[in-house]
Amino acid sequence: MKNFDKDSSAYKAVLLGIMCAICGLVLSVVNSITDPIIKEAELAEVKANLEIMFPGTSYEEIKDFTDESGLIQSVYRAKDQGVVFKIHAVGYNSNGFTFMTGIADDGRVAGYMVLEHGETNGIGSRAFEDDYISKVTSLNAGDDVPLLTGATLTSTAVKTGIEAAYKVFDAVK
Amino acid sequence: MSENKEKKSVFMSKLLKENPVFGLYLGICSTLAISTSINNAIGMGVCVTIVLVLSNILVSCVRNITPEDIHIPVYIVIIASLVTVVSMVVHAFAPTLFSSLGAFLDLIVVNCIILGRAEAFASMNPIGPSAKDGLNMGLSYTVSLLAISLIRQLLGTGMITWDNPFTGANVFSLRIIPETFTLPLMTSQVGAFLTFACLAAAVAAINNKEAK
Numbered sequence: 001m002k003n004f005d006k007d008s009s010a011y012k013a014v015l016l017g018i019m020c021a022i023c024g025l026v027l028s029v030v031n032s033i034t035d036p037i038i039k040e041a042e043l044a045e046v047k048a049n050l051e052i053m054f055p056g057t058s059y060e061e062i063k064d065f066t067d068e069s070g071l072i073q074s075v076y077r078a079k080d081q082g083v084v085f086k087i088h089a090v091g092y093n094s095n096g097f098t099f100m101t102g103i104a105d106d107g108r109v110a111g112y113m114v115l116e117h118g119e120t121n122g123i124g125s126r127a128f129e130d131d132y133i134s135k136v137t138s139l140n141a142g143d144d145v146p147l148l149t150g151a152t153l154t155s156t157a158v159k160t161g162i163e164a165a166y167k168v169f170d171a172v173k
Numbered sequence: 174m175s176e177n178k179e180k181k182s183v184f185m186s187k188l189l190k191e192n193p194v195f196g197l198y199l200g201i202c203s204t205l206a207i208s209t210s211i212n213n214a215i216g217m218g219v220c221v222t223i224v225l226v227l228s229n230i231l232v233s234c235v236r237n238i239t240p241e242d243i244h245i246p247v248y249i250v251i252i253a254s255l256v257t258v259v260s261m262v263v264h265a266f267a268p269t270l271f272s273s274l275g276a277f278l279d280l281i282v283v284n285c286i287i288l289g290r291a292e293a294f295a296s297m298n299p300i301g302p303s304a305k306d307g308l309n310m311g312l313s314y315t316v317s318l319l320a321i322s323l324i325r326q327l328l329g330t331g332m333i334t335w336d337n338p339f340t341g342a343n344v345f346s347l348r349i350i351p352e353t354f355t356l357p358l359m360t361s362q363v364g365a366f367l368t369f370a371c372l373a374a375a376v377a378a379i380n381n382k383e384a385k
Contacts, residue, residue, distance in 0.1 A: 015238065015243065019250050026258065035261075035265075038265050038268075
């Protein structure tokens with residue numbers, strides 16, 4: 001090492017290369033340790049939401065479904081009970097909102113819950129409150145999803161989302 | 174006894190004069206952005222301290238084999254890798270802290286305190302003193318962050334709270350100012366600048382008085 005020219009470009013390139021290789025190795029080792037933990041924590045969060053839809057059952061994600069509307073983000077099958085959909089729809093706020101709805105095997109809406117939204121408080125947000133939730137969760141297959149006066153855009157988005165969910169439900173059930 | 178006193182005064186002078194935030198005005202961006210709660214302050218402070226100590230140690234290790242021309246890229250590779258490791262570990266084991274720090278955790282890479290200490294101290298000193306320097310700087314960064322966020326959280330929300338960073342469960346919460354008298358302004362960016370300016374002025378005043 002002593003008789004090696006420290007100012008030569010080759011030395012600098014090799015040193016930098018070795019440095020990057022070591023760092024890359026360390027990063028990939030740490031990633032392989034932490035990645036499963038992160039994934040598990042994220043899955044646990046999703047599971048906690050799924051539990052609200054159909055409590056006390058096991059879930060399995062359905063990956064191969066066809067959705068023409070493009071609103072449905074993920075589909076989970078609740079064993080012997082129904083199917084849960086995670087839906088992203090656009091109402092008044094152009095960023096849209098995400099909600100979950102569960103459709104039981106007999107075709108009724110078993111659950112409806114918003115996950116994230118930026119709709120106007122007191123106006124569009126009424127589509128995520130108890131009054132409207134109880135209306136939606138009393139629906140059966142073929143019923144029209146009710147609209148909310150004053151929150152037409154938001155509730156229409158919910159309606160489109162649930163209709164899209166029914167289409168996929170018919171295909172996967 | 175006198176030795177102890179001396180040590181204490183050295184630490185105090187480091188805390189005030191060489192304080193990275195109020196004395197050297199380094200790393201202000203993330204300091205202002207995340208100092209909204211004590212949880213964030215301690216989480217961020219601990220992350221920065223860990224990165225600072227480790228990067229000082231590693232930079233000090235490679236200082237003799239690194240040619241002058243490429244020392245910045247070498248240091249940046251070291252620092253960036255350390256920050257990525259810390260951020261992955263935080264994401265895995267303290268997800269609530271991860272989401273409240275957001276992008277600022279990854280932005281520790283460009284926090285000038287870390288490259289500044291690597292350049293100014295660790296690249297010229299042996300491993301032991303470099304590690305100690307990193308620890309000193311990290312601790313005074315944490316103390317500064319804690320001071321800003323304590324004031325902002327107290328005036329902005331009227332509460333002192335502490336959540337367990339690993340589970341997100343609330344451990345301790347105490348209302349000191351009734352809700353009607355809080356200043357929500359303090360939790361916004363304006364509050365960060367006001368608090369920072371007042372504290373920086375106070376530290377400068379103490380330093381000036383000592384100099385006289």
